[in-house]
Amino acid sequence: MRSALPSDVSRMLRFGVVGLLNTALGYSLILAGLTLGLGDIVSNAAGYAAGLTLGFFLNRQWTFARAGGFRSGAVARYAITFIVAYGANLSVVIGGMSAGFIENPFVHLAGNCLYSVIFYLGSARFVFVGGADDADALAATNASGPEPQT
Template sequence: MTLTMAALRFGLVGVLNTIVGLAVIWALLRLGVGDYPANACSYGVGVCCSFVLNRTWTFEVRGPVASTEVARFLTVFALSYGANLGMLTLMRGLGFAQSLIGQGAAMAVYSACFFLLSRHFVFAPGRAAR
């Protein structure tokens, strides 16, 4: 699969993941669950959804899931989120505190890191089978 097609699929998975995450938050808030638990549950569901869809559809990995593959995915998620926070901190220092510009830049860095690390570290061809 081409890099462009994989990136497009990754983006579509992200959009779907966002919709699912918001639905989980909405449902839990309606059930009286607080903001923090609803947010945590949403991220939990989102990480699982992201793993399955990116593995099978974006990067077309087949076969059984190895525990090392899951560990790599969670590591990539954490590193990408760290890059997000780093960019957000930088943007705040540049005068973009409480700004959609700062948040947008942070989201772009997160998405780029998550895609590239997923493609080359988590779901690289033949890697999951090892």
């Protein structure tokens, strides 16, 4: 049985690249919104909306190789995964604040790391499932036949 580790590492790196791209887009729009006088809330919402949209399509087509079709419910699963990951991030930040770590960048870094892990695992196991990679793996398994019983 072959390990999926190299494939997972490659996929994690692509996920990281997509994260950097959607962060750059989102932050750019936040700064543009602030410059245009849209305020913190509207600027932040516009930046996150654009970043999440870019991230969804890049992850779907490149990171998780789901360009072959659009599965019903993927957008809702992506939104749910974001909410869960962001909620975990906020929990770490609020927990840090409760422990006396006010405006501590390391608390935010820890929250962001947890957010990234949850968002990756949710994307890989919940959002982008049942596509080309899964079909190829199933076909390879069926072609080689069942594993021998000992």
